Amino acid sequence: MTLELKPVQALALWQDVVLETVRRDGPDLSSRQFAILLTVYLTSPPHTVRGLAGSLNVSKPAITRALDALGQLDLLKRKRDEADRRNVLVQRTVKGSVFLRDFADLVTSVAGRLEA
Numbered sequence: 001m002t003l004e005l006k007p008v009q010a011l012a013l014w015q016d017v018v019l020e021t022v023r024r025d026g027p028d029l030s031s032r033q034f035a036i037l038l039t040v041y042l043t044s045p046p047h048t049v050r051g052l053a054g055s056l057n058v059s060k061p062a063i064t065r066a067l068d069a070l071g072q073l074d075l076l077k078r079k080r081d082e083a084d085r086r087n088v089l090v091q092r093t094v095k096g097s098v099f100l101r102d103f104a105d106l107v108t109s110v111a112g113r114l115e116a
Helices: 007-023 031-042 049-056 060-072 094-115
Strands: 076-080 088-092
Touching (some): 007 094, 031 060, 031 076, 031 088
16 A cells, blocks of 8 residues: 655655654654664665765765764664775664664554544
8 A cells, every 4th residue: 555645744744753753752863864874774785984975975074973973872883894994884783773663663653644
């Protein structure tokens, strides 16, 4: 089943999801941090700082700052690539997996309310 939304409904869905995340006791991620997190979890590894910067069309320093925050929250982690020490690998964490599963459940729940 595909949920087809009108533009105003799509915005209302996004607003409701954002409001729910603000009201919950959890991390308050920026759009850039969230984009990086989703990219790492939804696309096949390996992920590097350089690769993320290229795929998201964002500077490496901006990626690094976002990864600093995501690392402090234990949503992602960085590790030096043993095969090529110039590269820094960005890896998933259990806490990040749980966070995104809960977020997906929230989106699904809010979208279900739109159908009703």
